[in-house]
Amino acid sequence: MIGRAFTRPGLALALAAFALLAPSAASADSAKVSDLVDDLRRMQLRIAQGDKAAYAAELNQLKTIGAAIATASPETWKDKREADSLVIYILSGGTLAAVEPLLRGDAVIESERSLARGALAYVTNHETEAAALLKETSLTALDARLAGEVAFARSVVETKRNAKAAIELLDWARLLSPGGLVEEAALRREIALLAEARDAGRAAMLIRQYVTRFGSSLYAAEFLRDLAGAVARLGLADDAANYKLVSGAIAALPPDGRRDFLLNMARSAVVSAKFAAAAAAATEALEGSRADSPEAMRARLYLATSRLFSDAYDAAIADLQSLSASQLDRADLGILAAARRVAAELRIAPDLSVFNTRNAAALPDPDKDKPAGPALTIAKAEEALQRTAGLAGLQNGGSR
Numbered sequence: 511m512i513g514r515a516f517t518r519p520g521l522a523l524a525l526a527a528f529a530l531l532a533p534s535a536a537s538a539d540s541a542k543v544s545d546l547v548d549d550l551r552r553m554q555l556r557i558a559q560g561d562k563a564a565y566a567a568e569l570n571q572l573k574t575i576g577a578a579i580a581t582a583s584p585e586t587w588k589d590k591r592e593a594d595s596l597v598i599y600i601l602s603g604g605t606l607a608a609v610e611p612l613l614r615g616d617a618v619i620e621s622e623r624s625l626a627r628g629a630l631a632y633v634t635n636h637e638t639e640a641a642a643l644l645k646e647t648s649l650t651a652l653d654a655r656l657a658g659e660v661a662f663a664r665s666v667v668e669t670k671r672n673a674k675a676a677i678e679l680l681d682w683a684r685l686l687s688p689g690g691l692v693e694e695a696a697l698r699r700e701i702a703l704l705a706e707a708r709d710a711g712r713a714a715m716l717i718r719q720y721v722t723r724f725g726s727s728l729y730a731a732e733f734l735r736d737l738a739g740a741v742a743r744l745g746l747a748d749d750a751a752n753y754k755l756v757s758g759a760i761a762a763l764p765p766d767g768r769r770d771f772l773l774n775m776a777r778s779a780v781v782s783a784k785f786a787a788a789a790a791a792a793t794e795a796l797e798g799s800r801a802d803s804p805e806a807m808r809a810r811l812y813l814a815t816s817r818l819f820s821d822a823y824d825a826a827i828a829d830l831q832s833l834s835a836s837q838l839d840r841a842d843l844g845i846l847a848a849a850r851r852v853a854a855e856l857r858i859a860p861d862l863s864v865f866n867t868r869n870a871a872a873l874p875d876p877d878k879d880k881p882a883g884p885a886l887t888i889a890k891a892e893e894a895l896q897r898t899a900g901l902a903g904l905q906n907g908g909s910r
Contacts (some may be wrong), residue, residue, distance in 0.1 A: 514790035517703065518581055518705075519556070520738055525709075527751045538548055541578065542586075543575060543578050543579060543582060543586065543590065543592050543595045543596065544591045544592050544594075544595040546574060546578055546595075547575060547577045547595040547598050547657075548573065548595075548599075549571060550568065550571045550572065550575065550599075550602060551655070551690065553567050553568045553571055554568060554602070554690050554691040555689060555691075557687065557691055557727070557728055558690050558691050558693070558694045558724055558727050559615075559724075559727070560655040560726030560727055560730075561728075561857075562727060563750070564727065567729055571603065572599070572603065572604045572605070573605075575599050575604060576599075576604055576605050576607070579596065579599065579604075579608045579612075579650065580608035581606070584617055587612060587617045587618045587619060588619050588654065588732075590619055590622060590653075590800075591653070593619050593621075593622035594614070594622060594652075594653045594655060594656045595607065595616050595655075595658075596618065596622075596623075597625055597626050597629045597656055597659075598620065598655065598656055600626070600629040600633055600847075601629050601632070601659045601660075601663055602659075602898070603633070603634065603683045606630070606633070606634075607632065608703065609712055610630065612626075612693035612866050613626055613627050613630055615772065619903065623654075624643045624646045624647070625646070625647055625652075625660070626661075627639075627643050627647040628640050628642075628643025628646070629644070629660075629663065629781070631643060632644065632666070632875055633718045635672055637667045637670075640663070640667050641664070641667045641668065641671075642663050644660055644663060644667070645664060647660075649682055650684065657682075657684045657686040658682075658684075658685075658686035658692040658693070658696075659683075659687065659692055660685025661679050661680070661682040661686055661687075661696075661864070662679070662680070662692055662695060662696055662699075662821060664698075665677075665679035665680045665696070665699070667684060669703070670900060673703055673706075674694070676703060677700055677703055677704070678698040680696045680699070680703075681701055684700075684777070685695040687722075693723075694720075694724045694727050694729065695714055695726065695729075696721075697716055697719060697720045697723075698720070698729070698733050700716055700768060701713055701716045701717055701737065702737070705737070705740050705741060705744055705746055706714065706744065707874035708744065708745070708746060710746050710749075710752040710755055710756070712753060712757040713746065713756075714756055715756070715759070716759075717737070717756065717759035717760065718758070718761075718762065720733075720878045720881050721734075721759070721760055721762045723805065725747070725762065725763060725764075725767070734760075734763075734770075734771055735770070735771075735774050737773055737846040738759075738770075738771045738774035738775040738778065739770075739774055739777075739778035740773075740778075741756055741774070741778075742775045742776070742778035742779035742782055742784055742787055742788070742791070743778050743779075743782050743784075745784060745787075745883060747775065747779070747784075747787040747790070747791070748784055748786060748787055749801045750786075751791070753786075753787060753790050754789075756775075757772075757791075757794065758790065759839075760772075763800055768798065769798040769799060770793070771791075772791045772794050772795035772798075772809075773791070773792075773795045773805065773808050773809060773812070775787070775791040776791035776792040776795060776808075776812035776813075776816075777789045777808070777811065777812055777841075777842070777845070779791060780812050780815050780816060780824065780845060781845070785815075785817075785819060785820075786814075786816075787814040788812050788815070788816035789812075789816040789817060789854075790898060791812070792809045792810075792813035792815060792816065793809075795808075795809040796809035796810065802834075803837075804831050804837045807833055807834055807837040807838055807841045807842075808842060808887060809844055810829055810833060811830070811833055811838065811843075811845060812830075812851070813826075813829070814826040814827075814829040814833075815830070815845060815849040818852055818853055818856060819856075820894050823853075823856065826853070830846065830849055830853060831847060831850075841855075862876065
């Protein structure tokens with residue numbers, strides 16, 4: 511009855527229900543920040559292994575830790591373990607409302623104060639300050655829970671200054687924090703840096719480690735799609751030996767994942783005019799695709815386009831004409847149209863008179879360095895294919 515007082519059993523049930531409805535507040539009041547952060551790190555291990563539920567749990571855990579920090583007694587931060595946990599929380603992307611007031615004063619134990627302020631400077635993009643503060647303590651002197659995260663942060667702020675030092679710090683991050691999100695993110699970042707440095711051997715070695723250890727990570731699909739494009743665009747697979755390294759590195763992927771990587775690499779290679787890499791990747795992808803499937807149509811498109819400038823021209827143009835446009839997406843339709851235009855231009859026999867010495871000598875000076883004849887046709891062809899690069903990039907933002 512409304513307005514009637516609770517009996518003792520009724521009151522007990524109501525309190526129990528309230529506790530169930532507000533677990534975050536209850537745990538924030540009763541648990542140490544360090545215990546909550548240890549739970550967070552376990553969730554991050556699960557995320558690195560592909561547990562989707564752990565991602566939502568991580569976000570809730572960060573809120574819980576933020577509430578615990580806001581209500582913690584001042585004595586909390588005189589404990590080194592609690593102060594280190596504060597740093598982990600900051601580097602894990604926790605909100606800073608309760609953190610910034612702590613670090614403006616001397617609330618945090620002196621031994622960890624510079625580290626905590628360095629972490630804050632890092633996440634707020636004050637890179638010069640972060641670089642100075644984070645390197646005050648040797649990585650080997652830090653708590654094992656914390657060292658890998660600090661090494662990763664230091665690598666990020668070092669990248670623009672010294673890419674080699676950044677790569678060495680990523681090696682440290684992987685060594686100090688195996689199995690979790692720190693190692694997973696460090697591998698992704700180091701692979702990207704090695705690809706930009708055109709270090710195919712080391713990049714392939716780490717790609718193999720990534721797909722073996724973190725192929726199921728929640729971040730793997732997007733990373734591998736972007737990586738396939740970068741490998742082709744940067745010319746990392748132009749050499750046959752380097753292509754073999756990259757192809758071998760993704761061997762541990764499931765068949766569908768391996769095929770998708772090869773298709774993305776072939777498409778990027780085509781629009782970057784890297785035709786040898788495109789042909790190699792498309793050939794492998796075709797071998798792993800069901801006949802007449804959309805994936806087979808894509809592989810045939812990239813393979814035929816890459817062969818337009820080879821002795822296989824006739825077979826390439828025949829395949830381009832036979833492709834089913836209904837099985838291609840918008841980006842690939844753009845490539846198909848460009849490839850057919852290129853094929854038509856290549857079919858036109860060049861005027862050989864432009865190559866005789868007398869006519870070449872008569873050309874006006876501004877035109878002497880411009881491509882002519884077959885060279886001009888190839889240059890135009892590459893332009894036509896590269897015009898589809900923006901469209902392909904747009905499409906890569908989708909589910910593929």
